[in-house]
Each structure stands twice: as structure tokens, then as C-alpha cells.
Amino acid sequence: DTEVTQTPKHLVMGMTNKKSLKCEQHMGHRAMYWYKQKAKKPPELMFVYSYEKLSINESVPSRFSPECPNSSLLNLHLHALQPEDSALYLCASSQVSGETEAFFGQGTRLTVV
């Protein structure tokens, strides 16, 4: 199984809503990532978890709150978002060390209204 599964595929939320994005992988990878991708741009790294601990936070606003409940799951909790946060949110996973590639999910298309 080389899949990273993200749910939901699409999400529309108001600026006062609280919602969560979910990501799951069963490849035994111990590094998991959240990326944000705006239209016609490359992905931008938001967070990295290594062995279920937050390893990198790329100065992301606190209205985005990541969580890694176990080695297979990664969540991104959303609260009080702004319209400019509308984007494709991608989850990825990889081995922690070695010359390894990242495997990406299909993404969640988020629209903030």
C-alpha cells in the first residue's frame, strides 16, 4: 500500500467555523507533512512531524493547528480562517532518514467563505 489518504476531498467553511482535515498512511513512514498549495504555485511546507512529534513549523498562523495522534494519522485543525487561506492542502509522508521521496495524498480543496 503506497497510498496517502486525505479526507475530505472538498471543504467549504465559514470564517467562524471549526473543521479538521485528516490524513492517513500505512507505509510505516515516521515523517508526515502538511503542505499548502495555491493555484499555479508549488506546494509550501507548513508542518513536519517526525516520530509523532512536531519537528518543523514554518511560522504558520495559530489558526492552523496540527495533531499527530499516532504513527499513521495526521490531522490539521482549522479555526477562524480567512478567505486567503483557501487553497489545496496536501498531506505527505516519508521515511525519516535516507535518500527517500515523499508520497503525497490527493489533497483537500478548502474554500473559506
Place this chain on the structure above:
Amino acid sequence: AQSVTQLDSHVSVSEGTPVLLRCNYSSSYSPSLFWYVQHPNKGLQLLLKYTSAATLVKGINGFEAEFKKSETSFHLTKPSAHMSDAAEYFCVVRGYSNYQLIWGAGTKLIIKP
């Protein structure tokens, strides 16, 4: 610092003709390099990777890339384009941290019938 430059924002070819997507990198040490493809409204899929083994790397769907250290290039090629190849292609170099990927701006490949 590592960086990557994709020399063309758009490439247009006719179906059945060769494809060349150009990528130059900058790295202070032997790099790990990747090509990812993203079809419209989809996630990212790894096409191929270079990790200091053979300089000619073969990937999925008939794509290949050649690592040329003297030219600091990692161009992506395919002998014969197919309509299904129409997508955005990203050249990526691994950063200093094993978790960080440095992305090119992307090249949109357009296939004319």
C-alpha cells in the same frame, strides 16, 4: 543554499513528439533530485528520483531524466508525448534537512492533438 530553477513556465508539444522539461539546480553538495507531476486538481505523484546512483534515471510513464553535474542540470525527457501527459511538472531538490524539499516554480506541459 539549495535552489532549483525550471527554465520554462509552459511547454507546448504535439502528441507523438518528444518532450523536454528543463531544470537547473544549485547545491553545495551532492543533491537528491526529484521530478513530480500534478494533474489538474490532483495530488503530486513522483515520476523519478536521482540519489547519487546512475546518472540516467528512468521513471514511470516513459519519462527519464539525466543528472549532469558539470551543467548542474536535471532535465526531464520523454520520446513521445501522450495526451495524458498534460499536467504541471515540478523539479525538486532536497534541502539541508531530510524533511525539506526545495521546489521549482513548475512547468505546465500542454499537448496539442
